[in-house]
Amino acid sequence: MPVPSRRTAVAAPNALAAQAGIDVVRLGGSAVDAALAAMSVTFVTEPGIVSALGGAYVAVWPVGGGPVVIDGNVEMPGRGLPRERFGQGVRELWLDYAGGMTVHAGAGSVATPGAFAAMDLAHHRYGHAPWSEVVAPAADVARHGFRVGATAGSYLQQVGDPLFSFDTGTRAQLIGDDGRPLSPGDTLADDRLADSLEQIAHEGARALYEGELGRRVADHLQHEGGLLTRADLEAYEPVVRPATLTRLRDWQVATNPPPSIGGPVLAAMLRLLEGEVPSAAAMIAVQRTVLGHRRDRLDTAPDLETAGTELLASLDALVLDAVPRSQHTAHVSVVDSDGLACAITASSGYSSGVTAPGTGLLLNNCLGEPELNQRGLHALPPGTRLASNMAPTTARHDDGSVLAIGSPGADRITTALAQVISRYVIEGSRLQDAIDQPRLHVRLRSGDGIHVEHEPAPDISRTLASLGLAGTEHQANAMYFGGVGAAHRSSTGDVSAAADPRRAAATALG
Numbered sequence: 001m002p003v004p005s006r007r008t009a010v011a012a013p014n015a016l017a018a019q020a021g022i023d024v025v026r027l028g029g030s031a032v033d034a035a036l037a038a039m040s041v042t043f044v045t046e047p048g049i050v051s052a053l054g055g056a057y058v059a060v061w062p063v064g065g066g067p068v069v070i071d072g073n074v075e076m077p078g079r080g081l082p083r084e085r086f087g088q089g090v091r092e093l094w095l096d097y098a099g100g101m102t103v104h105a106g107a108g109s110v111a112t113p114g115a116f117a118a119m120d121l122a123h124h125r126y127g128h129a130p131w132s133e134v135v136a137p138a139a140d141v142a143r144h145g146f147r148v149g150a151t152a153g154s155y156l157q158q159v160g161d162p163l164f165s166f167d168t169g170t171r172a173q174l175i176g177d178d179g180r181p182l183s184p185g186d187t188l189a190d191d192r193l194a195d196s197l198e199q200i201a202h203e204g205a206r207a208l209y210e211g212e213l214g215r216r217v218a219d220h221l222q223h224e225g226g227l228l229t230r231a232d233l234e235a236y237e238p239v240v241r242p243a244t245l246t247r248l249r250d251w252q253v254a255t256n257p258p259p260s261i262g263g264p265v266l267a268a269m270l271r272l273l274e275g276e277v278p279s280a281a282a283m284i285a286v287q288r289t290v291l292g293h294r295r296d297r298l299d300t301a302p303d304l305e306t307a308g309t310e311l312l313a314s315l316d317a318l319v320l321d322a323v324p325r326s327q328h329t330a331h332v333s334v335v336d337s338d339g340l341a342c343a344i345t346a347s348s349g350y351s352s353g354v355t356a357p358g359t360g361l362l363l364n365n366c367l368g369e370p371e372l373n374q375r376g377l378h379a380l381p382p383g384t385r386l387a388s389n390m391a392p393t394t395a396r397h398d399d400g401s402v403l404a405i406g407s408p409g410a411d412r413i414t415t416a417l418a419q420v421i422s423r424y425v426i427e428g429s430r431l432q433d434a435i436d437q438p439r440l441h442v443r444l445r446s447g448d449g450i451h452v453e454h455e456p457a458p459d460i461s462r463t464l465a466s467l468g469l470a471g472t473e474h475q476a477n478a479m480y481f482g483g484v485g486a487a488h489r490s491s492t493g494d495v496s497a498a499a500d501p502r503r504a505a506a507t508a509l510g
Helices: 015-025 031-045 115-126 129-143 152-161 166-176 191-203 212-223 230-235 262-273 280-298 306-313 412-425 433-435 460-465
Strands: 010-011 055-061 068-071 091-095 101-105 238-240 244-248 252-255 330-337 342-347 393-397 404-407 440-444 450-452 470-473 485-489 497-498 506-509
Touching: 010 485, 015 031, 015 129, 015 330, 015 506, 031 055, 031 115, 031 191, 031 330, 031 342, 031 393, 031 506, 055 115, 055 252, 055 393, 055 404, 068 115, 091 393, 101 506, 115 129, 115 342, 129 191, 152 280, 152 404, 191 212, 191 393, 212 230, 212 393, 244 262, 244 412, 244 506, 252 262, 262 280, 262 412, 280 412, 280 450, 330 404, 342 393, 342 404, 393 412, 404 460, 412 433, 433 485, 450 460, 460 470, 497 506
Parallel strands: 010 497, 330 485, 450 470
Antiparallel strands: 010 330, 010 506, 055 068, 055 342, 068 238, 091 101, 244 252, 252 393, 330 342, 393 404, 404 485, 440 450, 485 497
């Protein structure tokens, strides 16, 4: 089979996903097809971290066109249900993860999924390979099996009991015969999931929204006390929005627009870092300011689109003082030598722990993530897009260079990306070096107090000491600080990719 003259670079969560992207390009697919194939395989190979029935944003900067983001984020379900059904169907669970947290799982934590709807639309607009060939690698991996990687295996070990043990179907898949969750290196295959993915490959995303597969999911959740209905699936529509553009030196950076929270927050950080050397002091100052604005103006805003737009419009009024001037997501970045860039970030929350019988489809718990539901459990009207930290980003340099970049990591998505992008663009670091450097993340306390989570670095330690700030030093390359994946096309058409040592990531060129 001839290899196309167009070259493509893929950064993905694991080698199977990255290779799927390259394989689809060799079949005549575009960079967008490659990103979609890689993410579809990721839905299979990162169990617990992400799943097909979550949300996703697909960022595309086409050659000769403006950057867009296709919003496939999850929605509040419950169309046609009586009010007394809301607030039901959830299990409050304590997870021994990231220092410990309480989440809501179960059928009532499941939001209306949008990932495959957005991916299908992206393929319709920018794909070259048949949809069936884009999704086929995921079905093949599910049927023939794979070895659980370090990221997913670590998560399963930490939260498998109780999160993946109460549902019969989930327990059969993710808990071993010895009663312990699967761990890195264990082999996992699922014919039911393979059958579902083959159905999606054959019928398109409508299989989940209008077809028998979606009906099975909705009917099971209704039986279990959840809110998702057939009407919610039938009404779901992905939304194409112009990306939020930010100028940073010689780069135009395009990221997720409102009603996303992650995109405006990232754009705000980058705009405030313009002209700054990205030192620990500058990072702390910028994060403190922007995350404070997020807490006060975005997290509980009734209209996230308006609130996010107002945040960007108010940047000139922000003053840096005190110092001188997110986990359950997965990300894929792809560029090709023609200059097409695609970045996809997907999330299913911490997972509901519920698998729709006979489908192999593990459902999201996005209604049960406290940080995304600051107004309370089931407080939103049905059909409302939920808040999101996801910020898949594309960028173009004045010389024609192109970048696709993003990260998983909950509220650390924006802080990780701001540090990597500013180091690459402002400091001039190599892309891989910018990803590898130690990171910090500001956690807000009540009032004006902050606590700085950070990796080992003399510059960070000295800065905290000089400012009298409290901090917690994590191990080097801690998964807590995200997992940035980036693909790059140079001004001469050479392509490359860079992956984060904090996650079991992979790159591929083809």
